[in-house]
Amino acid sequence: MLRGLATISFWAADLSAAKNWYTELLGVEPYFERPGYAEFRLGDYQHELGLIDKRYAPTGSGTGAGGAVVYWHVDDVNAALGRLLSLGAKEYEPLTERGVGFVTASVTDPFGNILGVMHNRHYLDVLGARR
Incomplete structure (x- = not known):
């Protein structure tokens, strides 16, 4: 049923700052962007790391670190x-x-x-x- 990671999504209240921070960390620019979203491909299998403006987080999402x-x-x-x-x-x-x-x-x-x-x-x- 589960075949592999497609996209890992991280929320950020300041998407521009998050995009800059992850660009610095990863050494690559996002390969795909649209308003409220930036996506990086990285690693041996080109897994996707998506940064999403926090205002699009699902209702009831936690405000602190947690989860998986x-x-x-x-x-x-x-x-x-x-x-x-x-x-x-x-x-x-x-x-x-x-x-x-x-x-x-x-x-x-x-x-x-x-x-x-x-x-x-x-x-x-x-x-x-x-x-």
Whole structure:
């Protein structure tokens, strides 16, 4: 039933600032924009990260960080965490060893969204099998 990530959506009260922050973090401009929305493609599988003006959030959406944490694979969690913190993100969950080949950390971006980073050996196995 679930075949893969299509788009991860983050809300931002200041969409322009969020777009600039994520452009700085990712090193690429959004590939698609329309009023109230900007979308980046990133990573080995070109997954989509969408930034949406918070005024379009569904009725009843929470105002604080919460919900599911989506983890993006990175080669070096410590370095990724350091970069995120240097850009103004706040630690949500510290660097945590989850077992051999699995390390996670997460931050709250300046717009209140939780962004997880993870070194995941299964991700690398799947990527290697595709090549």
